[in-house]
Structure formats: structure tokens, C-alpha cells
Amino acid sequence: DQSSLFAAADSVKLGVRDYRIISRQRFSKRQGQSHPLTGISGSFEVDGDLEPFGPLFRLGELFHIGKSIAFGLGQFEVEALSDPPQGEP
DSSP states (O other): OHHHHHHHHTTOEEEEEEEEEEEEEEEETTTTEEEEEEEEEEEEEEESOOGGGHHHHHHHHHHTOSTTGGGTOOOOOOOOOSSOOTTOO
């Protein structure tokens, strides 16, 4: 249920490992002009109880349900870290 997912999300923390912002242009033949496509590429850490989100992550990986999927974007992968990042206990 949606309210339990929102409650579970409150305990999840997002940390950035390494990322970059990517900006590209696409041209619309129909409109005859360029449009910006901006996104993020990189690695992020998510800490907390992620079990409630497992099915959503798997669907996202399978169907690439991120931003701008119609233009071949929106792909992401979820990977469990076995060791903490360097510099952390």
C-alpha cells in the first residue's frame, strides 16, 4: 500500500558516491527545433530497509522507467554492496 511505502521511505538515506550531469540536445522534426535532454549518470548509495522497494527496483531495471524513456534513457541498475565504501567503517 502506498502509505506504507511512504513511511518506509522516511527511514531511507541517499548518499552520493560519484555522479555527473549530462546535457544533450535532441532535434524535433515535427517542431523544427532543438530540445534539451538533461540527466544524471553515476553511482548512488541507498541505506536503510529497502525490502519494501525491491519489486519497484526490479521493475525499474527491467523496463527502464526513469526519465525520458521514449528517447532511450531512464535505465538504472541496482547492486548490493558487500563492503562499505573506502574511508568508512
